[in-house]
Amino acid sequence: MALPALPKAELHLHIEGTLEPELAFALAARNGVPLPFADTEELRAAYDFADLQSFLDLYYALMAVLRTEQDFADLADAYLERAAAQGVRHAEVFFDPQAHTARGVPFGTVVEGLGRALEGAEERHGVSTRLIMCFLRDQSAESALATLEEARPHLDRITGVGLDSAEVGHPPAKFAEVFAAAAELGLRRVAHAGEEGPPEYVREALDVLGVERIDHGLRAMEDPELVARLVRERVPLTLCPLSNVRLRAVDTLADHPLRAMMDAGLLVTVNSDDPAYFGGYVGDNFHAVAGVLGLGPEEQRALARNSFEAAFLEDDEERRARYLAEVAAHPRDPRA
Numbered sequence: 001m002a003l004p005a006l007p008k009a010e011l012h013l014h015i016e017g018t019l020e021p022e023l024a025f026a027l028a029a030r031n032g033v034p035l036p037f038a039d040t041e042e043l044r045a046a047y048d049f050a051d052l053q054s055f056l057d058l059y060y061a062l063m064a065v066l067r068t069e070q071d072f073a074d075l076a077d078a079y080l081e082r083a084a085a086q087g088v089r090h091a092e093v094f095f096d097p098q099a100h101t102a103r104g105v106p107f108g109t110v111v112e113g114l115g116r117a118l119e120g121a122e123e124r125h126g127v128s129t130r131l132i133m134c135f136l137r138d139q140s141a142e143s144a145l146a147t148l149e150e151a152r153p154h155l156d157r158i159t160g161v162g163l164d165s166a167e168v169g170h171p172p173a174k175f176a177e178v179f180a181a182a183a184e185l186g187l188r189r190v191a192h193a194g195e196e197g198p199p200e201y202v203r204e205a206l207d208v209l210g211v212e213r214i215d216h217g218l219r220a221m222e223d224p225e226l227v228a229r230l231v232r233e234r235v236p237l238t239l240c241p242l243s244n245v246r247l248r249a250v251d252t253l254a255d256h257p258l259r260a261m262m263d264a265g266l267l268v269t270v271n272s273d274d275p276a277y278f279g280g281y282v283g284d285n286f287h288a289v290a291g292v293l294g295l296g297p298e299e300q301r302a303l304a305r306n307s308f309e310a311a312f313l314e315d316d317e318e319r320r321a322r323y324l325a326e327v328a329a330h331p332r333d334p335r336a
C-alpha cells in the first residue's frame with residue numbers, strides 16, 4: 001500500500017503554467033482559437049527550453065486559449081485537483097493579469113474565474129487558497145501601477161502581489177512605487193529574484209520592495225553575506241527544482257543547491273512553478289529531489305513544515321497549527 005502523500009503548502013505556482021496540453025486543446029476548440037500545433041504530442045515536443053525567455057514565449061502564446069471566466073475557473077480547478085492528489089493542503093496561487101488584459105480579456109473575467117475556483121477548493125478538494133497577483137517585470141512600471149488600480153474592486157480576492165517574467169535587465173527597484181502602493185493597501189509582497197538575475201536583485205527585492213518571501217533565490221548562494229542575512233531574518237525561499245533544470249538555471253538535478261541551502265540554515269520550500277511545462281507537480285518535485293539529492297523522510301518533513309511556516313496564514317493561525325500537526329502525524333514509512 002502506498003503511503004498517503006506528505007501534507008504540504010505550495011507557495012510558488014503560476015496558474016497559467018498549469019495549462020496542460022489536453023486542456024489547451026479543449027479550450028482552443030471551445031473558443032475557436034487556432035493553435036500553431038497539430039496535436040498535444042506536437043505541443044509537448046516544443047517543451048524543450050534553453051532558458052527562461054524561451055519558456056516565457058510559449059507560456060504567453062498558449063494563454064490565447066484562455067478567454068472566459070469559465071476557462072479560468074476550469075484551469076484553476078484542474079490544478080487544485082492534481083495538487084490535492086499530491087498532498088497539497090494550502091496553495092498560494094500566482095496569476096499574471098497583464099498577460100490577459102493586454103490581449104483584451106478584462107481583469108474582472110480573470111480574477112472572478114480564478115476566485116470562483118479558489119473559493120470552492122476547500123469543499124471540493126480540501127485545499128485552502130490565497131491568490132497573488134504578479135506584475136510582469138518586462139512591462140513598464142506605469143503598466144504595473146495601472147494594473148494595481150484595476151485590482152482595487154477585487155481586493156477581497158487578492159492576498160498579495162508578486163513580480164515575475166524576464167528577470168535580467170529588470171531589477172526590482174523599477175517597481176518600488178507599485179510595491180509601496182500595494183503595501184499601503186495591506187497586500188503581502190513577494191518577488192522572483194535570483195532565478196537568472198544576480199544576488200543584488202535578491203537584496204533589492206528585500207530592501208526596496210519590502211518582500212516577505214523570495215521566489216527562487218538560487219543565486220543568493222553566490223553571496224555568503226546575503227545567505228547569512230536570509231538565515232538571520234528567516235526569509236523563506238520558494239525553490240522549484242524541476243523548473244530550474246528545465247530552464248537550465250542548473251545543469252542537472254544533482255547540481256541543485258537545495259540540500260546546500262537547507263544545510264546553510266535557509267528556510268527553503270519545494271514548489272512546482274509551471275508544472276504543465278516542467279515535468280511535474282509539487283509531489284513530483286519532492287520525489288525527484290528526494291531521490292537525486294538523497295533527502296530522507298525527516299528532511300522531506302522539514303520541507304513540508306517550512307512550507308506551512310512560510311505560508312500567508314497569519315489571519316488563520318489555527319489552520320497553520322492544524323496543518324503542522326498533520327505533518328507531525330504523517331505516518332513514517334516502515335521501510336525508510
Ligand code: HPA
Nearest residue numbers: 014164165166192273274
Ligand atoms: O519561472 C518563472 N520565472 C519568471 N517568470 C515566470 N512566469 C511564469 N513562470 C516564471
Ligand SMILES: [Zn+2]
Nearest residue numbers: 164192215273
Ligand atoms: Zn515562478
